[in-house]
Amino acid sequence: MNSITSDSEAILRLVVFIAVFSAMAVLEMLLPRRQLTVSKSRRWLSNLGLSALNTILLRVFIPIAGVAAAYWAEDRNWGLLKLVEFADWIGILIFLLVFDLLIYFQHRLFHKVPFLWRLHRTHHTDLDYDVTTGSRFHPLSILISAFIKLALILILGPLAIAVVLAEVLLNATAMFNHSNIKIPVRLDKLLRNFVVTPDMHRIHHSVDAVEHNRNFGFNFPWWDRLFGTYLAEPKLGQEAMGIGINGFEDDSSISLQHLLTQPFKDPS
């Protein structure tokens, strides 16, 4: 458990990314939920390009990886989780829950604060919704989020394995719940008790401003119900509802170069 390094974490994350991404990409072809409206190859090139750029920037600009921060805290017996004696698995579970709750409130903050919304808006201006939407985030929003997560790690002082699990789980569920997969209604209803499903999170990408301020959860579905932001279905239904943000319907929402400058532009 103590042998996890930042490098082995990076390899684990890459392997899980490739496995989940491939599974979702195949299922999207076999069981598509909605018809795509713009060129898939152009969108994928931009969304995955943005994701690759974010991975590089994190390595360059974040002085210390989450795992390293957890070891730093462990060496000094630092953090709130060190105040009580837990079995390791309980400490891991607590961290996973608190981490996910932080992501939920961070997401609400990114919708509430105008400057943060401009950054997060890049995630919402995707004109279609599929597995690559899950990795479409503006680099500045990724860096801000990385510092917020780092602060949580330094406050709580979780085991390094808990940090790895939290990040891997978040990446995997983000790919799952952004996928364009048709899941039978009854199965979707059952899954929504444990995890955010594609039909649940897709509502968050609706062009309707009320609907895109619902279903903020990325991983566990409970926070939206607990804090009153849950919406079960979009007004127009999953297939007819519009995806994106009004005023960002043109080419500028597709090319990578435009995605980087989009936060500094107003809707047309």
Ligand SMILES: [Zn+2]
């Ligand atoms: Zn959002």
Ligand SMILES: [Zn+2]
């Ligand atoms: Zn999303």
